[in-house]
Amino acid sequence: MATTFDRAKLNTGTLDIRPMTPAVGAEILNIDLSASDIGDRISEIRAALLKHGVIFFRDQELTQEQHIAFARHFGDLEVHPATPKDQANPEVLRIAHGPKSRGQENYWHSDVTWRAEPSLGSILLAREVPDVGGDTCFANMHLAYERLSEQMKRFCEGMTAVHDISRVFAKRMGKSPEELQKDYPMVRHPVIRTHPETGERVIYVNTAFTSHIEGLSAEESRWLLAHLYKTAMDTEVQCRFRWQAGSIAFWDNRVSQHLAVSDYFPARRVMERVTIAGDKPYFEA
Numbered sequence: 001m002a003t004t005f006d007r008a009k010l011n012t013g014t015l016d017i018r019p020m021t022p023a024v025g026a027e028i029l030n031i032d033l034s035a036s037d038i039g040d041r042i043s044e045i046r047a048a049l050l051k052h053g054v055i056f057f058r059d060q061e062l063t064q065e066q067h068i069a070f071a072r073h074f075g076d077l078e079v080h081p082a083t084p085k086d087q088a089n090p091e092v093l094r095i096a097h098g099p100k101s102r103g104q105e106n107y108w109h110s111d112v113t114w115r116a117e118p119s120l121g122s123i124l125l126a127r128e129v130p131d132v133g134g135d136t137c138f139a140n141m142h143l144a145y146e147r148l149s150e151q152m153k154r155f156c157e158g159m160t161a162v163h164d165i166s167r168v169f170a171k172r173m174g175k176s177p178e179e180l181q182k183d184y185p186m187v188r189h190p191v192i193r194t195h196p197e198t199g200e201r202v203i204y205v206n207t208a209f210t211s212h213i214e215g216l217s218a219e220e221s222r223w224l225l226a227h228l229y230k231t232a233m234d235t236e237v238q239c240r241f242r243w244q245a246g247s248i249a250f251w252d253n254r255v256s257q258h259l260a261v262s263d264y265f266p267a268r269r270v271m272e273r274v275t276i277a278g279d280k281p282y283f284e285a
Helices: 038-052 064-072 141-146 150-156 166-172 177-183 218-233
Strands: 016-019 026-029 054-057 092-097 121-128 136-140 160-163 187-190 192-194 201-203 210-213 238-241 248-252 256-260 269-276
Touching: 016 038, 026 038, 038 054, 038 248, 054 238, 064 092, 064 121, 064 269, 136 141, 136 218, 136 248, 141 201, 141 218, 166 177, 187 192, 201 218, 210 218, 248 256
Parallel strands: 026 054
Antiparallel strands: 016 026, 054 248, 092 269, 121 248, 121 269, 136 238, 136 256, 160 187, 160 210, 192 201
């Protein structure tokens, strides 16, 4: 039986929180993430993350080192394979688009589900943003699960899907799928996962990295994945964030999906992401 999680009991302390929508997302106001005493507020920030799925901060003048230091309060950090080998701070993934590079993250996805232990969360900092456009949308995949029929829930629970890094990064990294899969073999995750801290059930397949569902024919797998992908597109489980330089989004990758709206070409949009390591997804009956 799934755990009933009471968000009202989460202690967000004295944080000044402004929810974005009833479903997902909240801005945390009047806080400096580079402050020397920020460590004293981590438990409150973590509670806010669990409560809202994604939290936002404005006017954060962080260096890369400060960005990394803040993220380390929440766990070990990952290094993404697309990060240049000679980069000074390998924990920072730079995502830059402009006149010669149209945005490519405009599909619903969870980050790095191709890892055996996908990330806990990502902390994305806006360095340069277009005058208009380039928003990011977020979806609460626990609410998406709750909107499935009871029969569909039972059908999906216990199923396993395969996730493959090469679906996105083979071309971007200039490697063949086989070459990339040698370093990062395909992994298996439950179609419906249990959030390790809240006990909530979450749809855990995404358009970027999910290859197929095991035990189904190719046609059946395509149909079911398409049906589950569409659940993130329901505006009643979403919020939309408009960026400014110095804005930060910190999302719980275990419960949310996101889509970067690529409507700003040929303007520039430069973001830096630090990612917190997570653990192996599981389904608890």
